[in-house]
Amino acid sequence: MHTPGQHGGPGDTDPESEGDALTLGRRIRERRAQLGLTLDQLAAAVDRAPSQLSAIENGKREPRLPLLRALASALDVTVDELLLDEAPSERAALEIAVERAQRGAVFRSLGIQPIRVSKATNDETLKAILGLHQEVERLHGERAATPEEARRANTELRAEMRVAGNYYPELERAASQLLESVGYSGGPVSQQAIATVAEKLGFSLHYVANLPHSTRSVIDRRNGRIYLSSNLPSRDARAPILRAIASLVCGHEEPRNYGDFLRQRVEANYLAGAVLLPEESSVELLSAAKKERQISMEDLRDAFGVSYEMAAHRFTNLATERLDLVVHFMKAHESGTLIKAYENDGVRFPSDALGNFEGAMVCRNWTARTVFAQPDRFNPWYQYTDMAAGGTYWCTSRVEKAKEGLYSVSVGVRFEDVKWFRGRETPHRTKSFCPDDRCCRRASSDLTRKWESAAWPEAATPTSLLAALPTGTFPGVDSHEVYAFLEAQERLA
Template sequence: MPDLTTLGQRMRYFRTRSGHTLGELGDAVGVSASQLSLMENGKREPRLSLLSAIADHLQIPVSELLDDTPPSERAALEIELERAQSGALYAELGLPMLRPGRSMPDEVLTTLVGLHRELDRRSREKIATPEEARRANTELRARMRERDNHIPEIEQLAEDVMRDVGYERGAVTHRMVALIAQRLGFELVHVGDLPHSARSVTDLANGRIYLPPASIPGGHGLRSMALQAVAHRLLEHRAPADYAEFLQQRLEINYFAAACLMPRAQAVRFLTQAKADRDIAIEDFRDAFGVTHEAAALRFTNLATAHLDMRLHFLRVGDDGSVAKAYENDGLRLPTDVTGGVEGQIVCRYWSARTAFARTNRTTEFYQYTDTPEGTFFESTQTGTSASSEFSITIGVPFAESKWFRGREASRRERSQCPDASCCRRPPSELASRWAGKAWTSAKVHAHIFSPLPSGTYPGVDDRELYEFLEAHGASD
């Protein structure tokens, strides 16, 4: 069944096309004209038997009434206007509902719909700010903590998809990913001119998923991008209504991609054996499935609590100590701002996420015990290099859980008193007295802090660049 507004529009369209009045059609099918009018205005749902009687009298298939597309361009505009006026954005204005009658010219209706579209666009632009992103991300992280960072329904979906393409063990091949896309009616196409703001583009009209020409160095880049694009279709995502929904969708597609590249049954079997051997190591998990260290660490957070009965924390930290990503359900107190946001905050100098940068040999994981006000944690950290800076990836667990991990015999132990400022943020008193007022520096500004997000249909993506890309590739075939 289409929604009642569209159904009513189709009923009215076919009635007027046949030349019947409400009274004439009502008499023919046994309902009053007023009842029929309510149905055509989307205020009452007709029984299927009544729709069949109406279709018979109008000499059309009942499927014509049940189609979910507006019957005409005028009807589409009327439906869009009604939906816009029924939304919270219009309700805030305190204005009366305006029903487009027959006497309303098409150009007036088009103008009203255009105004509502612009009102909606400006509302999206207003909320697509770093502040809104931080608030939405904080709320999303809290929800995922409540779920132990585990989404069973996506786990099952990924498991079904991988079983259908014959996956059994080891690293997922590019061919398997292409086959997944193919079964959904999509071809993977590698191009060198993707829009600057897009990681991939899905052409729904022509059944193509456009990807970069080469994989991200050192990992699962292209496979993950393709699986994320596929996930939008499998999870039936629509254009996000706000930034919070955009972040939720992004989390879900990332989760699906990880669950395909490291399928639940095989990953849990691998980690369970490692736990039995008291030799859990993210670097082994990474190598077993052919993914990046960060992907393996994040996937470990999905499975550790739900399947290994283990609390933990995850950190991605820049070489300046700032948090890029974080998750915890083990009681570690993460640094936060007044809104509860973690991203961009500075972690303690004595956590392994920062001390690991000081070691000379970075080929293997770095192990450390850290005493904090919340207890002692065992941490395993691996450092890496991005295009612009260094970063570290950390998985940590409470002291009691360290017995399951490789590196538990580590002798390095640090003490952290953060968030007490005297721990590592305030300079020693002798240095402060010697240099206070005798130095001046020019601070490095993180430009993204001041930048609003591009306000296209998908936050962060330039609509014009996206559509020009699709037009160019569609026209070239």
């Protein structure tokens, strides 16, 4: 089974591949200029909108192979010539370096508005910007000489997910095969069907009251048993069973590092979602909803009898590959801390200099925060947010409850894509100027003068969000407790 990050897909490129996209765009632009073609003329020649070609020339979008062939033909060059690694000129190489720097995590963390690189921008200005960025990056590197392995691995994994459009064909096929093995024919997947899947894999299910506190499930591969808690927060045990089964289906071995551990967790969650919300059935429902301009996370949730969070996350798996929509997903704690995040629509999540989202503070004006102030917890909260850092985004959000407190789950899209969603008529709208701390983090001058030397608060942020890399083969798991549990269960059998 391939791990996330090994598949190509539509959507924006990650920092590793942005140089290639920028180089390709510059080669197309330079060749177009050599032929004396306008953007509109080239767009007409390949039957595409000028805005789409502009995004390609600016390195913000990579063309699929059919379009790349059409562009090569219109520009009287070969595809291989367009895909050459080197920039078409020294000036283009300088522009690419500046553009790539401005799209990097370090530059974004500074909260500085990037400049628009145009013909009017002279070489000296570009060299100065590039030099300053390189020095800032060097200083950040010194400050983060020994960064937490967990945060770096998490950032790399998020970039890989973005490239894949958060869609993994191998996991979709594995889920489909599991469903076929139990004769699934449509509708919500029953708990009995999931138990039968486990049985066909050679495992029996055992619900116990003393499951090790640091685990969600424990598999005894020697005796063919899967142990789960008899005190699940919900009566629906399907997802925990499927996450346990995932290690068997995906052929997981003991993780060699934290990156392996994170990938295995992503695969387990993905497989659970792909089984409970089968691809073809989900796409059929979502495609019909898109046709009616009524896409709704609630409808997806209710159609398959899953949690809102699972429905929202599953939507991100299918949105880009199957619905041609770029999206973002957020899970935020009531304290404002970002717990999970995914995007391929260009929204700028708060992050550190390494590009890590989780643990950062979400702007108070974003939907993921404003939803907590709404008295109606039975209906979704819709909101438009004008971002100072780029464009307007629409989000739908709900508040859920967990043992750590309340958290919000949000799905959002760019303004131009909101036409496909229910809730687009909402009058609710805010503005965000983050990461400028004057947006929502800095108190007024009067309050600051009065309280800054007298206040001493203790943070209520969940400690798990700030934890460093746990030790052990399975990070965060007490191996002694697990082995003692299995030994005791084997004696009882």
